[in-house]
Amino acid sequence: MKKRVVLALGGNAILQPGQAGTYENQKANIETSADSISKIIKAGHELVIVHGNGPQVGQILRQNELAKEEVPVQPLPICSSESQGFIGYMLQESLKNRLPEKNVATVLTMTEVDLKDEAFNHPTKPIGSFYTEEESQKLAEEKGWVMGEDAGRGYRRLVASPEPKQIVEVDVIKTMLENEIVVVSTGGGGIPVAKNAEGKLEGVAAVIDKDSSALRLSKDVASDVLMILTDVPNVYINYGQENQEKLESISIEKAEQYYNEGHFSDGSMGPKMAACIEFAKLGKTAIICALSDAVEALEGTAGTRIVG
Numbered sequence: 293m294k295k296r297v298v299l300a301l302g303g304n305a306i307l308q309p310g311q312a313g314t315y316e317n318q319k320a321n322i323e324t325s326a327d328s329i330s331k332i333i334k335a336g337h338e339l340v341i342v343h344g345n346g347p348q349v350g351q352i353l354r355q356n357e358l359a360k361e362e363v364p365v366q367p368l369p370i371c372s373s374e375s376q377g378f379i380g381y382m383l384q385e386s387l388k389n390r391l392p393e394k395n396v397a398t399v400l401t402m403t404e405v406d407l408k409d410e411a412f413n414h415p416t417k418p419i420g421s422f423y424t425e426e427e428s429q430k431l432a433e434e435k436g437w438v439m440g441e442d443a444g445r446g447y448r449r450l451v452a453s454p455e456p457k458q459i460v461e462v463d464v465i466k467t468m469l470e471n472e473i474v475v476v477s478t479g480g481g482g483i484p485v486a487k488n489a490e491g492k493l494e495g496v497a498a499v500i501d502k503d504s505s506a507l508r509l510s511k512d513v514a515s516d517v518l519m520i521l522t523d524v525p526n527v528y529i530n531y532g533q534e535n536q537e538k539l540e541s542i543s544i545e546k547a548e549q550y551y552n553e554g555h556f557s558d559g560s561m562g563p564k565m566a567a568c569i570e571f572a573k574l575g576k577t578a579i580i581c582a583l584s585d586a587v588e589a590l591e592g593t594a595g596t597r598i599v600g
């Protein structure tokens with residue numbers, strides 16, 4: 293049966309930790325992602341792809357800073373829009389090469405946030421490259437960056453990550469879905485904008501969590517499924533320990549219990565599970581699975597499903 297699916301594509305699907313972030317690295321990863329995504333489209337489902345941009349937006353910002361003697365530095369929302377543009381282009385190209393008959397288009401998407409969001413006072417979103425603890429201390433001292441540990445993988449620059457309140461282009465996205473267009477939207481959680489003192493939208497320095505924005509978008513376009521693709525085949529309890537246990541199909545109550553017991557790390561699996569639990573509460577299906585298992589997970593034979 294045809295389903296409307298919002299698919300959140302993890303950062304690893306575009307750039308893996310340890311990779312330099314060359315065009316070739318990103319192209320190769322996106323080609324692999326397109327193999328899986330095109331199978332979902334071929335199966336006849338309506339699809340919106342929401343991608344991450346943490347590594348890319350950090351690198352664009354850094355390029356700006358390093359070139360500042362010659363070229364004016366652009367603010368973070370401009371860097372976000374650039375990341376949506378180039379990742380959208382790469383996805384469009386790879387998907388169009390596999391499915392020449394399908395229309396695939398990227399919507400540069402703004403996401404409204406609240407300037408009073410407490411998150412502006414506590415940066416938590418890791419962007420850009422990974423550093424050692426020593427390098428991280430030096431960068432904090434010399435450049436005043438806020439640095440933090442990222443899920444045991446090293447240290448990264450942190451920026452504010454407010455809650456997504458509204459996807460500004462949601463009506464455009466719905467119209468495209470109704471016209472069978474595969475949509476790439478809300479990349480990097482959306483370009484963060486907020487109402488200024490005159491009530492006008494204006495870009496703000498933040499990077500929104502793409503899993504939270506994918507949840508917002510899933511609700512707004514009334515998708516049947518929220519699917520988060522990442523680099524692990526399942527969610528586990530006691531993850532990384534000898535007694536780790538794979539979760540396949542779980543109830544909202546069990547998922548909440550495990551969440552409250554701290555089985556899902558902040559900044560990695562935590563926000564994914566929080567988004568899935570909230571989506572399942574609408575009586576719908578939320579899935580977390582590996583990129584390569586997307587079609588099987590939709591059919592219910594792979595991944596972790598929270599069933600509402």
Ligand SMILES: Nc1ncnc2c1ncn2[C@@H]1O[C@H](COP(=O)(O)OP(=O)(O)O)[C@@H](O)[C@H]1O
Nearest residue numbers: 302303304522523527528531555556557560561
């Ligand atoms: N309970 C858990 N089960 C599975 N993976 C977990 C768990 N807790 C933390 N993780 C980590 O979450 C990572 C996926 O999150 P993240 O790196 O943010 O993904 P992405 O960049 O793909 O959005 C996995 O690689 C794994 O190391």
Ligand SMILES: NC(=O)OP(=O)(O)O
Nearest residue numbers: 303344345346480502
């Ligand atoms: N914006 C965002 O959540 O990006 P990553 O998934 O790459 O961290």
